[in-house]
Amino acid sequence: MQSTTQNITPSTLLFAVPEEEWRNLHATLEQIIDLITRRNADESNSEWIESETARKLLGISPKTWQNYRDQRLIPFSQIGRKIYINRTDLDTFLRKHRIDSRK
Numbered sequence: 001m002q003s004t005t006q007n008i009t010p011s012t013l014l015f016a017v018p019e020e021e022w023r024n025l026h027a028t029l030e031q032i033i034d035l036i037t038r039r040n041a042d043e044s045n046s047e048w049i050e051s052e053t054a055r056k057l058l059g060i061s062p063k064t065w066q067n068y069r070d071q072r073l074i075p076f077s078q079i080g081r082k083i084y085i086n087r088t089d090l091d092t093f094l095r096k097h098r099i100d101s102r103k
Helices: 019-045 051-058 062-070 087-096
Strands: 048-050 077-079 082-086
Touching: 048 051, 048 087, 051 062, 051 082, 051 087, 082 087
Parallel strands: none
Antiparallel strands: 048 082, 077 082
């Protein structure tokens, strides 16, 4: 006797799951999604980029970038001659200077 499941494609399989188990599974998946979302947000908040990379992301000249730092428009850290900018601070600066489209 040949098994009938060989002729059934995965898209036609149905499973009966007790409602309580389904709700628990759904709640667990929601918690996993929340943890991943928070972890990704934490990682982006702790991302430090070098000064030259930040300048290129902004699309500004080295002199303009120097003026931004001199005026303290964007917070930065300096270790020796190396300058680092937190990605979150750069994103905040960009959002603050955003010009909305006309409607």
